[in-house]
Amino acid sequence: MAFGALAGAALTGAAPAGAVQAAAVRLASGVTYQQYDVQAAKGPTRIHVIRADLRDPKVRLDLLYPGAVAARAPVSQLADTQGAVAGVNGDFFNITETQHPGVEATGASVGPAIASGQALKAAVPDGQRFGPALPPGTSTQDVLGMGVDRRVRLDGLTLAGTVRGWGGKLPLGGFNQYALPVGSIGAYTSAWGSVSRLRATCGTDTDRAAPCSTDTHEVTIRHGRVTATADTPGSGPIDAGTTVLVGREEGAQQLRKLSVGEPVRVRHRLVPATSRVPYRFAVGGYPVLRGGAPLPGLDATTSAVRTAVGVSDGGRRLLLLVVDGAPEYRTGLTIAEVADTLRDLGAVDGFSLDGGGSSTLVARDPGATAVTVRNHPTGGAERPVPNGIGVFSAN
Structure with missing residues (x-):
C-alpha cells in the first residue's frame, strides 16, 4: 500500500516503507496525533491516527459512553464530558428498527461493554448484530479491552x-x-x-x-x-x-x-475467554489482525470509511485509526486493507469498530478546553453513538 506525501516530518513510531507523513503532534504525555494519505485499491484515502503509550503512567484508557447502555451521544461530547484527550467511536449498534413497526430502536451496542471496571452489558446473538458480515471464526462476544494490568488485549467475553x-x-x-x-x-x-x-x-x-x-x-x-x-x-x-x-x-x-x-x-x-486479568474497560467489535497476521477470510472487495484499533508491544502501545469521510477520500479501505494498514503502522493485533457515518476521531490540543473532530464524518456531522474508546492523560 503506497502512502502519498503530506507536509511535515517523520513519525515517532512505525510506518510503511517509503512513507511520507505529517508530523506527529503531541497532545499530552504519551499521546500523539498524526495523519497520512493512503493510495488504496479504489483510490486515495486519508487516515487519522492517535497513538497512546501505556508505558507512560499518566496515560490510561476507558470506555466513552453517555451514562446508559441504551443511549447515544457524539464522540466529542462523550470525550469532553469524561475529560478524554482523544477518542474514537466504538461498537456497532441497534441503529434502526424498520423491520419491526412500532418498536423503538434502542441505540444500544452489539457486543459486551465494560467501563471503569464495571460490566455494563453482554453480547447479543450473532444473528441480531448490526454491521458487515463477521469474519470467519469471530462473534459478537469479541472485545478489545484493557486489563487492570494496563495491557490491551483481544479477547472474548x-x-x-x-x-x-x-x-x-x-x-x-x-x-x-x-x-x-x-x-x-x-x-x-x-x-x-x-x-x-x-x-x-x-x-x-x-x-x-x-x-x-x-x-x-x-x-x-x-x-x-x-x-x-x-x-x-x-x-x-x-x-x-x-x-x-x-x-x-x-x-x-x-x-x-x-x-x-x-x-x-x-x-x-x-x-x-483467555485473560486471567480482570478488565478495566472493554468494547465490542471484531478482530482483523492477530500475531501480525491478518485473519483469513477478510473482505477484500468492499471499501468504506472505517474505525479500527491496533495493539503492539505486548499490549502497552495502542493506535486508534479513523478513515476520513471527505468526498475526495470517501472510497475508504476494505477490511483486508485495514488489517494491512494497522500492521504497516506497527500493530501486531488489530480490531475493527463501527464505520461509515459513525467513524469519528477527536483530539484536544495542548491548552485547549475541548476536543475537535479531526476527520470529516461522512454525513457532514458527528453521528451520536453508544460508546467509544477514550484516551486520557494526567497532564
Whole structure:
C-alpha cells in the first residue's frame, strides 16, 4: 500500500516503507496525533491516527459512553464530558428498527461493554448484530479491552449468570441487551437506561428481522423480592437496587411462575475467554489482525470509511485509526486493507469498530478546553453513538 506525501516530518513510531507523513503532534504525555494519505485499491484515502503509550503512567484508557447502555451521544461530547484527550467511536449498534413497526430502536451496542471496571452489558446473538458480515471464526462476544494490568488485549467475553427462585435455578441468557436469545431470560439494571425493553423480544438468534415474540413476560425485583409482573416488556428508568427480568417463549413461561413477594436472586458476570486479568474497560467489535497476521477470510472487495484499533508491544502501545469521510477520500479501505494498514503502522493485533457515518476521531490540543473532530464524518456531522474508546492523560 503506497502512502502519498503530506507536509511535515517523520513519525515517532512505525510506518510503511517509503512513507511520507505529517508530523506527529503531541497532545499530552504519551499521546500523539498524526495523519497520512493512503493510495488504496479504489483510490486515495486519508487516515487519522492517535497513538497512546501505556508505558507512560499518566496515560490510561476507558470506555466513552453517555451514562446508559441504551443511549447515544457524539464522540466529542462523550470525550469532553469524561475529560478524554482523544477518542474514537466504538461498537456497532441497534441503529434502526424498520423491520419491526412500532418498536423503538434502542441505540444500544452489539457486543459486551465494560467501563471503569464495571460490566455494563453482554453480547447479543450473532444473528441480531448490526454491521458487515463477521469474519470467519469471530462473534459478537469479541472485545478489545484493557486489563487492570494496563495491557490491551483481544479477547472474548461471555455472560455467566443465573436466576434463582421458585425452588430452582435457571441460566441467565442476557444482560442489558437489545436482543435476547430465543427462549431465554434477560436481566436489565439501572445501567440500561429508560428506553423500552420490547426490542429484546424481537427477531431470533439467526434472523434479526423475524417478528417479535408474542410470548413474553416481565418481572421486577427489588432488594431480592418480586415487586411487579407484566406480560409486556416495559420502559422507563430502572432504580438502583432493582433488576427487571424479561423472558421470551420458555423464559416467559418460567417467569410466570413467580408472584409478587417471592424471593429471587439474580447473578451475572462477564467471563474472559483467555485473560486471567480482570478488565478495566472493554468494547465490542471484531478482530482483523492477530500475531501480525491478518485473519483469513477478510473482505477484500468492499471499501468504506472505517474505525479500527491496533495493539503492539505486548499490549502497552495502542493506535486508534479513523478513515476520513471527505468526498475526495470517501472510497475508504476494505477490511483486508485495514488489517494491512494497522500492521504497516506497527500493530501486531488489530480490531475493527463501527464505520461509515459513525467513524469519528477527536483530539484536544495542548491548552485547549475541548476536543475537535479531526476527520470529516461522512454525513457532514458527528453521528451520536453508544460508546467509544477514550484516551486520557494526567497532564
